[in-house]
Amino acid sequence: xxxxxxxxxxxxxxxxxxxxxxxxxxxxxxxxxxxxxxxxxxxxxxxxxxxxxxxxxxxxxxxxxxxxxxxxxxxxxxxxxxxxxxxxxxxxxxxxxxxxxxxxxxxxxxxxxxxxxxxxxxxxxxxxxxxxxxxxxxxxxxxxxxxxxxxxxxxxxxxxxxxxxxxxxxxxxxxxxxxxxxxxxxxxxxxxxxxxxxxxxxxxxxxxxxxxxxxxxxxxxxxxxxxxxxxxxxxxxxxxxxxxxxxxxxxxxxxxxxxxxxxxxxxxxxxx
Amino acid sequence: xxxxxxxxxxxxxxxxxxxxxxxxxxxxxxxxxxxxxxxxxxxxxxxxxxxxxxxxxxxxxxxxxxxxxxxxxxxxxxxxxxxxxxxxxxxxxxxxxxxxxxxxxxxxxxxxxxxxxxxxxxxxxxxxxxxxxxxxxxxxxxxxxxxxxxxxxxxxxxxxxxxxxxxxxxxxxxxxxxxxxxxxxxxxxxxxxxxxxxxxxxxxxxxxxxxxxxxxxxxxxxxxxxxxxxxxxxxxxxxxxxxxxxxxxxxxxxxxxxxxxxxxxxxxxxxxxxxxxxxxxxxxxxxxxxxxxxxxxxxxxxxxxxxxxxxxxxxxxxxxxxxxxxxxxxxxxxxxxxxxxxxxxxxxxxxxxxxxxxxxxxxxxxxxxxxxxxxxxxxxxxxxxxxxxxxxxxxxxxxxxxxxxxxxxxxxxxxxxxxxxxxxxxxxxxxxxxxxxxxxxxxxxxxxxxxxxxxxxxxxxxxxxxxxxxxxxxxxxxxxxxxxxxxxxxxxxxxxxx
Numbered sequence: 203x204x205x206x207x208x209x210x211x212x213x214x215x216x217x218x219x220x221x222x223x224x225x226x227x228x229x230x231x232x233x234x235x236x237x238x239x240x241x242x243x244x245x246x247x248x249x250x251x252x253x254x255x256x257x258x259x260x261x262x263x264x265x266x267x268x269x270x271x272x273x274x275x276x277x278x279x280x281x282x283x284x285x286x287x288x289x290x291x292x293x294x295x296x297x298x299x300x301x302x303x304x305x306x307x308x309x310x311x312x313x314x315x316x317x318x319x320x321x322x323x324x325x326x327x328x329x330x331x332x333x334x335x336x337x338x339x340x341x342x343x344x345x346x347x348x349x350x351x352x353x354x355x356x357x358x359x360x361x362x363x364x365x366x367x368x369x370x371x372x373x374x375x376x377x378x379x380x381x382x383x384x385x386x387x388x389x390x391x392x393x394x395x396x397x398x399x400x401x402x403x404x405x406x407x408x409x410x411x412x413x414x415x416x417x418x419x420x421x422x423x424x425x426x427x428x429x430x431x432x433x434x435x436x437x438x439x440x441x442x443x444x445x446x447x448x449x450x451x452x453x454x455x456x457x458x459x460x461x462x463x464x465x466x467x468x469x470x471x472x473x474x
Numbered sequence: 475x476x477x478x479x480x481x482x483x484x485x486x487x488x489x490x491x492x493x494x495x496x497x498x499x500x501x502x503x504x505x506x507x508x509x510x511x512x513x514x515x516x517x518x519x520x521x522x523x524x525x526x527x528x529x530x531x532x533x534x535x536x537x538x539x540x541x542x543x544x545x546x547x548x549x550x551x552x553x554x555x556x557x558x559x560x561x562x563x564x565x566x567x568x569x570x571x572x573x574x575x576x577x578x579x580x581x582x583x584x585x586x587x588x589x590x591x592x593x594x595x596x597x598x599x600x601x602x603x604x605x606x607x608x609x610x611x612x613x614x615x616x617x618x619x620x621x622x623x624x625x626x627x628x629x630x631x632x633x634x635x636x637x638x639x640x641x642x643x644x645x646x647x648x649x650x651x652x653x654x655x656x657x658x659x660x661x662x663x664x665x666x667x668x669x670x671x672x673x674x675x676x677x678x679x680x681x682x683x684x685x686x687x688x689x690x691x692x693x694x695x696x697x698x699x700x701x702x703x704x705x706x707x708x709x710x711x712x713x714x715x716x717x718x719x720x721x722x723x724x725x726x727x728x729x730x731x732x733x734x735x736x737x738x739x740x741x742x743x744x745x746x747x748x749x750x751x752x753x754x755x756x757x758x759x760x761x762x763x764x765x766x767x768x769x770x771x772x773x774x775x776x777x778x779x780x781x782x783x784x785x786x787x788x789x790x791x792x793x794x795x796x797x798x799x800x801x802x803x804x805x806x807x808x809x810x811x812x813x814x815x816x817x818x819x820x821x822x823x824x825x826x827x828x829x830x831x832x833x834x835x836x837x838x839x840x841x842x843x844x845x846x847x848x849x850x851x852x853x854x855x856x857x858x859x860x861x862x863x864x865x866x867x868x869x870x871x872x873x874x875x876x877x878x879x880x881x882x883x884x885x886x887x888x889x890x891x892x893x894x895x896x897x898x899x900x901x902x903x904x905x906x907x908x909x910x911x912x913x914x915x916x917x918x919x920x921x922x923x924x925x926x927x928x929x930x931x932x933x934x935x936x937x938x939x940x941x942x943x944x945x946x947x948x949x950x951x952x953x954x955x956x957x958x959x960x961x962x963x964x965x966x967x968x969x970x971x972x
Contacts, residue, residue: 241841243774260720261774261837334827334854416827420854422837435699435830438724 213464216457223454227277230270238271239263239422247440257442259432265446271424272447275413276406276454279340283405284398286344291351292394296382298352299359310356313349321346325408326417334417336425339409347401354397358390365389392469396462403458410451426451502689504952504971506964507702507714511669511695516652517638518590521598523878523962526635527715528693530963531674532573533638533657534681536564536583536617537629539881543791543959545633549578549658550617559624559914566615570681572641573662580611585642587619602631602885624912626919630882635963660686660967669695686967706731706947712971713948713955715964719777722945732950735943739787739879739960741886742776742939744823744839744872749897752816753871759934761810762872763800765846766839768939775835779942784931786886787879787960788941791916792923796931807846820849823872824864827854832874835939839874865895876942879960883923884911890930898935 226233242262250257256265291313298309316324328342362368362385371381412418413427421428426447433443512525517533536550547553550564570578587609590597605625610618621628631637644656655663658681661674672693676686694711696702703721705711707728717725717733725731744766752758772779780788783797811817821843825836836852843850850872855863864870880886888911890896891904903926910922931938948955951972956965 239841241838243770243838246774261834330856416854421833421852422840435718436720437700439720 209464209467212460216460216464219453219457220461223273223457224277226270227273230267230274234264234267234270236264236267238268238424247436249440250442256446257440259429259440259443260436265429265442268424268429269426269446269450272426272429273450273454275336275419275423275425276409276451279336279343279409280402280405282340283343283347284402286341287347287351287401288394288398290345291348292355294348294352295355296359296386299356299363300378300382300386306356309352313352316346317349317353319346321404322408322411325412326415329412329417334420336409336419336423339412339418343405343408347405350401351394351397354393355390358393359386362386362389393466396466396469399458399462399465403455403462406451406454406458502971503692504688504690504713504966504969505692505694505711507696507705507711508672508693509699509702509715510697512672514652515655515663515666516650517635517655518586518595518597518599518640519652521636526961527963528672529638529655529657530635530659530958530961531661531691531966532655532659532663533635533640534570534659535633535635535637535639536566537633539633539959539961541956541959543881545629545881548633549583549639555914559626559912560621562619562621562628564617564619566617567681568615570658571679572658573656573677574641574644576641576643578639578641578658579614580617581614582639582642583617584609584611585645586638586640589640589645590636597636599631599634599636602627602636624914626914627882627884627911630880630885633881634961661691664690671695682967687970688966691966706949709949712952713946715944715946715957717945717947719943719945722777725947730950732948732952734946734948736946736957737780737787737789738942738944739789739962740942741782741785741787741877741879742772742779742835742874742942743782743785743877744835744874744937744939745870745896746872746935746937747868747870747897748899748935749868750871752814752819755814756933757810757814758816760800761807761814761816761846762843762848763807763934763937764803764810765807765848766842766937766939767802768937769802771835771838772940772942775831775838776939776942777945779940782938782940784927784938785877785890785936786883786923786927790879790883790960792883792920792927794924794927796928799931800934804842804846811847816848818849820851821871822851822853823874824853824855824860824870825874826857826860828857829875832876836874839872839937868895868897874939878962881960883919887923887926890935891926896935898933900929900933903929 240263242258245258245262246260248254248258254264256269259265294309294313298306324346325342329338332338368381368385371385409418410425410427413425414431416431419425419428429447430444436443510524512528513522514520514525515529517526517529534549536548537545538548540546549567549570551567553562553564555562566580572578587603587606589595590600591603591606605621605623605628606619607622608620610620612618638657640651641656660677660680662677664673664675666672673690675690676688680686696705699718702714703717703724706714707724709730722733725733746753746759746762748754768781772781781797782788783795783799786793823836823840825832827833833854840850840852864873877886887907890898891900891907893899906922906926910919913919946957953970953972954968956968958965
């Protein structure tokens with residue numbers, strides 16, 4: 203009972219944090235008097251103060267403002283990447299699960315070959331081909347994350363397909379498209395939503411990694427990874443430059459993972 | 475029972491480690507923090523600064539720059555040039571021996587120069603020796619170089635790292651100089667463990683009496699700047715070529731580290747693509763120049779320096795100041811942009827992302843240009859893309875880059891006025907640059923170069939940001955570590971550890 207309760211509290215905290223983050227990202231221009239790229243060269247490396255709550259960076263830019271705008275890039279990347287992965291992977295998974303055996307094998311071979319690459323390596327390769335930038339990162343991440351969805355949707359489809367109500371529908375002559383929409387999709391959504399939240403967390407981390415490596419979000423736009431990259435050289439003089447973006451990144455990923463775990467327990471009580 | 479041998483072995487281990495510490499601290503070995511791996515150790519097969527920084531100690535050149543940049547004798551004791559500038563006669567130093575025991579003679583000079591001229595060697599510096607028609611060796615201590623046309627920059631090429639003299643015997647046998655250099659230089663190559671270190675030991679038969687003073691130099695390959703800085707302050711390394719200005723406060727309270735500030739020979743610029751609308755309009759290029767506070771860019775991005783006004787390093791003997799032409803004046807920039815009708819066009823600054831200082835400069839410039847009403851965005855590309863698309867392809871609006879200084883102004887200026895990557899066409903300037911290369915008299919050359927530099931200063935195919943400082947960091951017991959002017963190579967011959 204107590205474990206249940208504390209789990210609930212952790213879940214609510216994570217959800218609250220994410221809600222606040224989303225709200226702050228949307229309202230960034232209202233919350234901060236500064237622009238994320240405006241440089242104040244007479245105010246470089248200022249420690250946190252009333253004027254700059256979280257301090258300033260090597261070009262005198264306000265760190266809090268850059269964090270808020272950085273949250274925008276992180277969330278947008280997560281959202282778009284997950285949407286692409288969800289639609290692409292879901293479609294492939296349904297086709298493989300519902301279609302004939304040979305289509306299934308070909309599609310899964312394709313997805314497995316994508317899965318066999320380390321995610322970050324594949325992301326760097328794709329971005330190098332398409333050019334550096336936020337849009338490229340979103341597309342790359344979406345495509346790269348789709349095999350996980352395809353595998354999941356296919357497995358779930360195969361198991362739901364053998365349920366009595368599906369067999370009954372088929373026996374009654376219901377067209378396959380209608381079976382998918384009415385019976386299969388509603389029954390597999392739970393697990394897919396869990397996967398969405400985990401993929402979201404992964405996308406946020408990879409966006410930051412790519413920006414840190416210089417191939418993601420391009421300066422002077424704000425991104426947590428880019429802020430960490432700038433901060434790397436000033437750890438001794440201005441630790442706050444690295445601390446806050448690092449903290450935001452860690453908390454955000456943690457929150458998404460907590461939510462993913464809690465949802466997964468709810469949809470799959472045997473593991474709880 | 476079992477405890478005793480364990481303690482004993484610990485004691486032995488401790489004694490050993492203490493002994494190895496003592497060995498490591500023996501005077502005479504200098505540990506140098508090198509920022510990367512050289513691509514090769516063959517001086518005739520690369521243009522990479524890292525290579526020349528390392529091989530400078532293995533090889534000698536016929537002539538070399540001294541501490542103020544004047545070219546003085548080295549392997550050649552003296553030289554004369556015929557009045558028509560076509561025949562150069564070098565008298566060679568006797569009793570010089572290569573590291574492999576072969577004596578140095580005029581044959582080696584001929585073989586080395588023929589090797590770099592050979593297309594098969596594929597030296598990026600090959601064109602600098604194109605004027606050489608014939609190399610004669612009347613006796614073992616005389617070399618006569620015959621040119622097809624007068625070419626004054628030849629002396630500077632012979633004094634540069636790629637003018638290194640290699641042993642003719644090993645050239646003939648196809649020795650792999652890239653992995654195992656053999657020269658007449660002050661240090662002998664010992665070993666190169668890639669990504670780890672390069673070591674070299676003193677050449678006891680070096681032709682400069684009493685030099686070098688160090689017994690051994692060890693280049694530790696440390697690409698990460700923060701690690702170099704920590705190594706220097708902890709005393710694990712004795713010297714680094716370059717300390718980032720932002721790291722300077724870390725050393726201000728450390729008496730065991732001394733920092734020397736010197737002017738580099740770099741020419742920091744923002745190049746403008748003069749073939750593109752509307753940058754082909756002089757007014758727009760002038761506006762960009764007025765809009766940029768060069769001193770601020772130098773101070774914030776490059777750690778200070780001397781503001782430039784034309785396309786040469788500000789410390790160069792041929793440099794003339796034209797900074798009165800385009801002082802920082804954002805209002806004037808706005809007027810000129812308005813007159814030229816520039817409003818909604820979006821410009822891109824393309825910068826190589828492996829040079830964080832140029833990226834920082836580009837961020838500053840972007841803001842300054844936005845302030846006068848231009849729409850500017852940044853684009854980061856990797857180094858190979860920069861070379862192929864920007865430098866060789868001319869596919870850009872603006873780019874921020876540093877040109878390394880050259881011993882001879884022709885090395886910097888050759889080809890400008892006929893295009894190059896700024897696509898700036900000016901027949902007068904191009905003609906004068908060609909003429910100047912054929913003259914060997916300093917005053918006459920300077921007059922021509924001043925005219926060229928004035929045209930370049932007025933027509934501004936670049937924003938001349940200036941020449942930055944370099945902060946060389948050494949432990950305070952390191953004495954007389956030198957950098958070769960204009961070549962940015964290391965000279966350990968006089969260096970000592972006190």
